[in-house]
Amino acid sequence: MKNEKIVTAHDLPADVITAIKSGQKIEAIKILRTSTGIGLANAKVLVESAARLHGVKSTHPSMVRGENYSQGALRLLLLAILAFGAYQYFLN
Numbered sequence: 517m518k519n520e521k522i523v524t525a526h527d528l529p530a531d532v533i534t535a536i537k538s539g540q541k542i543e544a545i546k547i548l549r550t551s552t553g554i555g556l557a558n559a560k561v562l563v564e565s566a567a568r569l570h571g572v573k574s575t576h577p578s579m580v581r582g583e584n585y586s587q588g589a590l591r592l593l594l595l596a597i598l599a600f601g602a603y604q605y606f607l608n
Contacts, residue, residue, distance in 0.1 A: 521553060523552050529547070532548045533566065537572060544566075
């Protein structure tokens with residue numbers, strides 16, 4: 517864009533930081549693009565960098581579900597071991 521401003525993750529506008537802290541990264545990207553004139557890819561990188569800088573944790577659904585899957589996998593493994601033990605016990 518013609519009127520781009522040079523911006524780093526340390527000097528983002530306050531409304532962008534507010535949107536990032538409230539978990540609205542897409543809105544933060546829109547605000548950043550409007551206020552600075554930078555491209556979509558650069559705005560996304562800056563917002564992600566600022567989110568890490570300000571300690572905002574990712575709440576991606578696959579990251580949240582990962583804990584439940586590991587607990588379920590552990591239960592399934594235990595059940596398989598018990599079933600195998602019962603199978604061996606009754607066969608011999």
